[in-house]
Amino acid sequence: MDLNFTQEEQAFRTEVRDWLAANLPKDLATITRNDAPLSKKDMLRWQLILHDKGWLTYDWPTEFGGTGWDVVKQFIFEDEMARACAPRLLPFGLKMLAPVLMKFGSKAQQDHYLPRMCDGTDWWCQGYSEPGAGSDLASLKTAAVRDGDHYIVNGQKTWTTLGQHADWIFCLVRTSTEGKRQEGISFLLIDMKTPGIDVRPIRTIDGGHEVNEVFFSDVKVPAENLVGEENKGWTYAKYLLTHERTNIAGVGKSNQELNRLKSLARNQKRGGKPLAEDPLFAARMARVEIALMNMEVTNMRVLADVAGGGAPGSESSMLKILGTEIEQELTDLTRRALGRSAQALTPEVDEPGYNGPHVTPDGFQHAAEVYFNHRKTTIYGGSNEIQKNIITKMITGL
Amino acid sequence: MDFNHTETRRMLADTIERYLRDKYPLAARVEAGNNAPGFQQAHYDGLAELGVIAALFEEDHGGFGGEGFDIAVVFEELGKRLVNEPVLDCALVPGTIFAATGQTDTLEEVIAGSARYALAAEEPQALYDLSDVDTSAEPSGDVHALTGTKTVVKYASGCTGFIVSARTAKGISLFLVAADAVNLRDYTTADGGTASELTLKAAPGTLLGDDGAGGALLQKATDRAIVGICAEALGIMQTIREMTIEYLQTRKQFGVPIGKFQALQHRMADVLLEIEQARSAVINAANALGSDAADRARIIAATKYSIGRIGRMVAEESIQMHGGIGMTWEYDLGHYAKRLIMIDHEWGDQDFHLARFIDLGKAA
Numbered sequence: 001m002d003l004n005f006t007q008e009e010q011a012f013r014t015e016v017r018d019w020l021a022a023n024l025p026k027d028l029a030t031i032t033r034n035d036a037p038l039s040k041k042d043m044l045r046w047q048l049i050l051h052d053k054g055w056l057t058y059d060w061p062t063e064f065g066g067t068g069w070d071v072v073k074q075f076i077f078e079d080e081m082a083r084a085c086a087p088r089l090l091p092f093g094l095k096m097l098a099p100v101l102m103k104f105g106s107k108a109q110q111d112h113y114l115p116r117m118c119d120g121t122d123w124w125c126q127g128y129s130e131p132g133a134g135s136d137l138a139s140l141k142t143a144a145v146r147d148g149d150h151y152i153v154n155g156q157k158t159w160t161t162l163g164q165h166a167d168w169i170f171c172l173v174r175t176s177t178e179g180k181r182q183e184g185i186s187f188l189l190i191d192m193k194t195p196g197i198d199v200r201p202i203r204t205i206d207g208g209h210e211v212n213e214v215f216f217s218d219v220k221v222p223a224e225n226l227v228g229e230e231n232k233g234w235t236y237a238k239y240l241l242t243h244e245r246t247n248i249a250g251v252g253k254s255n256q257e258l259n260r261l262k263s264l265a266r267n268q269k270r271g272g273k274p275l276a277e278d279p280l281f282a283a284r285m286a287r288v289e290i291a292l293m294n295m296e297v298t299n300m301r302v303l304a305d306v307a308g309g310g311a312p313g314s315e316s317s318m319l320k321i322l323g324t325e326i327e328q329e330l331t332d333l334t335r336r337a338l339g340r341s342a343q344a345l346t347p348e349v350d351e352p353g354y355n356g357p358h359v360t361p362d363g364f365q366h367a368a369e370v371y372f373n374h375r376k377t378t379i380y381g382g383s384n385e386i387q388k389n390i391i392t393k394m395i396t397g398l
Numbered sequence: 399m400d401f402n403h404t405e406t407r408r409m410l411a412d413t414i415e416r417y418l419r420d421k422y423p424l425a426a427r428v429e430a431g432n433n434a435p436g437f438q439q440a441h442y443d444g445l446a447e448l449g450v451i452a453a454l455f456e457e458d459h460g461g462f463g464g465e466g467f468d469i470a471v472v473f474e475e476l477g478k479r480l481v482n483e484p485v486l487d488c489a490l491v492p493g494t495i496f497a498a499t500g501q502t503d504t505l506e507e508v509i510a511g512s513a514r515y516a517l518a519a520e521e522p523q524a525l526y527d528l529s530d531v532d533t534s535a536e537p538s539g540d541v542h543a544l545t546g547t548k549t550v551v552k553y554a555s556g557c558t559g560f561i562v563s564a565r566t567a568k569g570i571s572l573f574l575v576a577a578d579a580v581n582l583r584d585y586t587t588a589d590g591g592t593a594s595e596l597t598l599k600a601a602p603g604t605l606l607g608d609d610g611a612g613g614a615l616l617q618k619a620t621d622r623a624i625v626g627i628c629a630e631a632l633g634i635m636q637t638i639r640e641m642t643i644e645y646l647q648t649r650k651q652f653g654v655p656i657g658k659f660q661a662l663q664h665r666m667a668d669v670l671l672e673i674e675q676a677r678s679a680v681i682n683a684a685n686a687l688g689s690d691a692a693d694r695a696r697i698i699a700a701t702k703y704s705i706g707r708i709g710r711m712v713a714e715e716s717i718q719m720h721g722g723i724g725m726t727w728e729y730d731l732g733h734y735a736k737r738l739i740m741i742d743h744e745w746g747d748q749d750f751h752l753a754r755f756i757d758l759g760k761a762a
């Protein structure tokens with residue numbers, strides 16, 4: 001057993017770290033560190049810097065312009081990105097749609113869509129969930145009816161993250177109501193500018209706007225926008241879900257948040273002593289640090305397994321549960337470490353020219369918003385209850 | 399033993415319940431919470447008229463209640479409807495100090511709802527510890543000159559005046575300071591209300607009670623505030639409970655109401671039994687307020703700790719069981735959950751009170 005990275009891997013880490021130090025714009029790192037909202041422009045700016053370097057598609061195979069890095073290198077890269085507070089890359093195009101197109105899409109689709117998602121021409125969003133189809137995704141109803149060389153789409157998607165900015169949406173649609181529900185679903189790419197599409201904002205409890213409802217009424221979609229075969233969409237969707245695993249636990253991000261929390265706890269005082277020395281608070285921090293330490297090794301074990309050609313199992317579900325619970329605990333502790341000042345809601349604080357009150361220590365003005373917003377992590381991407389169902393089903397076979 | 403409220407208290411609860419049910423839509427509350435003063439004056443007046451404030455004070459002080467259970471009854475009802483009119487911050491707490499220091503006229507105005515005061519006692523460095531006071535008070539003629547900063551003074555905007563804690567040669571003392579003598583910087587709060595940073599630069603303050611008696615006065619006000627805020631939390635939990643049960647019964651996935659899934663049933667069971675624990679904690683604290691029992695402080699600390707811990711659990715579990723809907727602004731649950739979480743940030747959080755409970759236990 002050897003828990004250490006090889007020399008080559010360590011050198012790679014240094015290379016990534018040095019490059020980030022030189023190329024990650026300071027303002028973007030600050031916004032990310034402070035959990036302030038990133039604009040579309042900010043996200044695209046960072047995406048293009050990575051693209052120029054050739055690292056945007058770090059987890060793609062070389063034949064599609066990827067780096068060809070193995071999972072360990074991918075992990076190291078993600079870890080360093082998180083530690084440096086690089087803006088998170090939006091997964092919808094690069095990590096969700098891309099693998100599906102590479103495996104099931106036509107050559108024409110690959111040639112057209114993959115470069116455009118890299119250079120920022122197309123911003124993608126994900127249209128899976130519907131008001132009646134959440135955990136039970138297979139009950140989705142949005143219908144696509146073939147009419148000559150088009151599909152006519154009618155229905156509603158919801159919870160569409162950042163759909164307000166999107167140029168395209170990849171959707172699961174119902175193309176057949178016969179047989180098993182899973183067998184009548186297709187995977188369709190839809191241009192958001194098509195007449196008949198209406199995007200309406202959903203405001204979340206933290207006051208932000210990142211999710212939307214998307215309504216389709218008689219939306220005409222060219223038949224060539226179908227990915228793979230009609231009625232096989234469920235297979236592709238499942239492929240997509242089991243695909244992304246190296247970073248689902250968010251180890252780098254959580255380590256970064258933990259460090260931030262520790263520095264906060266050293267500066268905050270209770271009873272004249274640093275909060276970090278308060279036995280109750282120290283115990284809470286220690287517990288989450290230990291959980292994170294363990295999860296890091298669990299994550300490495302999964303990586304080693306995948307690198308050695310292991311088959312996908314219930315690991316992604318385990319990592320999702322662990323990762324989101326740790327992340328939520330960290331947002332909770334950060335909020336608490338602020339004491340009363342966590343109550344202050346000053347969302348404009350990052351805007352240039354803000355001259356309102358600064359109640360919370362610098363960089364922590366969004367702590368309560370972040371805490372409330374992070375309740376989503378155990379709900380989306382397949383709720384943690386659903387992940388637990390998957391784990392027990394896979395392991396017990398029941 | 400009798401766990402039923404008296405007839406008078408039941409009637410009071412019914413009156414408040416009816417008023418709020420008929421006249422207090424959540425949407426208006428949320429809207430008002432985002433702009434100074436952070437609530438609806440008409441409802442503050444309305445509640446005062448119903449006798450809600452009077453119920454918090456004894457007859458000797460112009461009220462008709464004042465016991466722990468009066469406070470609990472009132473705030474439980476206010477919590478159920480997520481009322482953010484500052485009955486606690488601008489009436490119960492300052493009123494308690496006015497009553498204890500013989501400010502009869504001022505208290506009368508508070509009870510009538512015609513004047514609002516707020517306590518400015520917490521400082522930026524203090525993390526809930528009200529004895530951590532840097533604000534200074536220098537004698538200056540008939541009054542004292544106060545200099546310092548107070549943080550998160552809730553609903554300060556529009557107040558008639560403030561009760562400010564400051565250090566004199568004799569220790570922590572309380573002062574009455576007029577609104578125009580302080581500087582306020584207002585902002586909204588995460589749970590839909592307003593608060594301010596309050597700064598004093600040689601602001602004239604009139605001593606309330608004895609010089610150096612601030613600590614004891616603050617303790618009395620805090621004890622009563624904790625009974626109130628914990629009862630409010632209990633009311634909130636009850637509403638959340640009803641909403642979540644209804645959701646489990648009606649939201650269908652996989653062809654059945656999600657409440658059929660045992661994973662959720664057991665979690666709901668945990669929520670239900672913890673809410674009962676919260677209820678017991680509130681009853682215990684309300685009762686302790688009336689007795690001079692040596693362990694009163696311990697019970698108050700235990701209650702605030704319990705509410706902090708249980709409140710978080712109930713808020714988080716209820717959002718989780720609602721799935722995406724629970725995350726939305728349009729759906730009432732999130733607003734209840736936010737207030738419940740923020741309650742842990744007022745009058746000492748769960749760790750603060752757990753530590754206090756442990757300390758008080760050592761002394762006993």
Ligand SMILES: Cc1cc2nc3c(=O)[nH]c(=O)nc-3n(C[C@H](O)[C@H](O)[C@H](O)COP(=O)(O)OP(=O)(O)OC[C@H]3O[C@@H](n4cnc5c(N)ncnc54)[C@H](O)[C@@H]3O)c2cc1C
Pocket residue numbers: 125126127128129131133134135136158159160161162211376379380381382383384385386389649651652656659661662718719720721722723725
């Ligand atoms: C902020 C946010 C962003 C999102 N972004 C997107 C997006 O970009 N694109 C997209 O398509 N979707 C997105 N989603 C939707 C997300 O995937 C769904 O919310 C999720 O699948 C849960 O569905 P639901 O909200 O309908 O909850 P429900 O399925 O109604 O679940 C409610 C509760 O019941 C539990 N439950 C359900 N079934 C079971 C069971 N069998 N056993 C035990 N417990 C069960 C759930 O765990 C949950 O606690 C997003 C959601 C959120 C909150």
